[in-house]
Amino acid sequence: MSNICQNTLNTASPDVRQAAPPEYQSAVNDTFFRKEVAQAHSDQWMGTIRLAQPMSVRIVAGFAMVIALCVLAYIFFGTVTRKARVTGMTLPAGGSLTISAMNPGILTRSFVTEGQAVIAGQPLFEVATERQGSSGEISMLVAQQLTIQKNTLASERRTRVAQHRDKASAIDERLVNVNAETLELDQEIALAQRRLDLAKSSLVKYETLQGSGFVSAAQTQQKQEELIDLGARMSTLTRAKLQLQATKLNLAAERTASVGELDNTMSQLQRSEAIVDKDIAENHSRRTSLILAPQAGVVATITYRSGQAVAAAQSLAVLIPQASSKQNMEPLEVQLYAPSRMMGFVATGQTVLIRYQAYPYQKFGLHRGRIVDISKAPFAPNDLPPHLASTILSNALQSMPGVNSNEALFRIKVQLSRQSIDVYGVAQPLPAGMTLDADIVQDRRRIWEWIAAPLLAATQR
Structure with a gap:
């Protein structure tokens, strides 16, 4: 009964607890305990005070403890990744070639289509560069004059060849006559030599007979005169032979000189014809020019159509x-362009997380790559590839705050882990020229290391 009364007093107001019944107080006062004990019993005559603890308080405390442990575990085991966000696009690993027009004009013909494989030297486009004048199309008039010049040179070539042929024929005839005269002269010389020998023998006989007294001195002198006449005749014939030999040498030299003169004339005519042919080709190029494929490959994009x-x-x-005979196109790589302020911690071998703009990463995920090359110097906007400069600069201005259109950009080459992307369960090859955003993973640390980094830095100073 006393316990029930004490519990009732515990839940009562302070005024009720202080006011104890007089009977109880008198009973306490009559005991043999000290006054302090009696006073304490008089203050707690209805029991001790106990605070109520509902179950909801315990549940909340338990949840708070679990959350605190999770936060501590996250701080201790979680990591913080430092990334550099840049933009870029997919391009062939071997690069791409820009086919450009050499002269301004009108694109008259296109011999290829997009996706067509071509070989080196194959015509791709024909560009017309005609100019009109008061007398008509200028290049046509020039072509007519150049044709006349070429015909004149060809006629002169034929004339010079005919002249040389006639002259050579005349020289050959004279050489034939000289050879015939030389042959006849050799015969006369042979006969004269025989007569001279006979005259010498006869003179010897006459001298012998004159010594014997059979002939007179006048007869011997006559024989001597005959011998002298024959010697003079022999000298005349020998001199004529020498003259014929000199004539023969002169004719041979004249023929050789004629051949050299013809060769010189032909060389001059060939140079003139070459100049005219060059002028004709240049004039033709002013009318139309063919643009050829510099090497074998695949036409990826055609930017102009016929008539433009x-x-x-x-x-x-x-x-x-073209990469090889088994592969139509080069494998793709990603080329990223970043300003200098983002290049402090970028290095080869770092992982790159790629988000293709054509395939939202929320649905198709992130794609990995690895940095394989970084340009040693930045590219000015004018140094960027002409067909990619506008796309690169516009993407950089949109995705990287603070970048201006005149800022130089470093080129970062990334090797893709895959050359395709899974689109609804189907592996679709990546096309060249796709724009993308990429995060370069530069550093990874624990959260507690990141939080304590300022303190650690301060202690190391």
């Missing part, structure tokens, strides 16, 4: 070089 006007150095198409 093109400027000098204007890009007409993009050619992706």
Whole structure:
């Protein structure tokens, strides 16, 4: 009964607890305990005070403890990754070739289509560069004059060849006559030599007979005179032979000189014809010019159609070089362009997380790559590839705050882990020229290390 009364007093107000019944107080006062004990019993005559603890308080405390442990575990085991966000696009690993117009004009013919494989030297486009004057199309008039010049040179060539042929024929005839005269003269000389020998023998006989007294001195002298006449005749014939030999040498030299003169004339005519042919080719190029494929590959993009006007150095198409006979196109790589303030911790071998703009990463996920090359110097906007400069700069301005259109950008080459992307369960090859955003993973640390980094840095100073 006393316990029930004490519990009732515990839940009562303080005024009720202080006011104890007089009977109880008198009973306490009559005991043999000290006054302090009696006073304490008089203050707690209805029991001790106990605070109520509902079950909800315990549940909340338990949840708070679990959350605190989770936060501590996250701080201790969780990591913080430092990333650099840049933009870029997919391009062939071997690069791409820009097919440009050499002269301004009108694109008259296109011999290829997008996706077509071509070989080196194959015609791709034909550009007309005709100019009109008061008398008609200028290049046509120039072509007519150049044709007349070429015909004149050809006629002169034929004339000079005919002249040389006639002259050589005349020289050959004179050489034949000289050879015949030389042969006859040799015969006369042989006869004269025989007569001279006979005259010498006869003179010897006459001298012998004169010594014997059979002939007179006058007869012997006559024989001597005959011998002298024959010697003079022999000298005349010998001199004539020498003259014929000199004539023969002169004719041979004249023939050789004629051949040299013809060769010189032909060389001059060939140079003149070459100049005219060059002028004809240049004039033809002013009318139409063929643009050929510099090497084998696949035509990826054609930017102009037949009938459109093109400027000098204007890009007409993009050619992706052929990698091998078993592979139509080069494997793709990603080229990222970043300003200098993002290049402090970028290095080869770092992982790159790629988000293709054509495939939202929320649905198709992130794609991995690895940095394989970093340019040693930045590219000015004018140094960027002409057919990619506008795309690169616009993506950089949109995705990287603070970048201006005149800022130089470093090129980062990334090797892709896959050349395709899974689209609804189907592996679809990545096309060249796809724009993308990428995060370069530069550093990974524990959260507690990141929180304590300022303190650790301060202690190391």
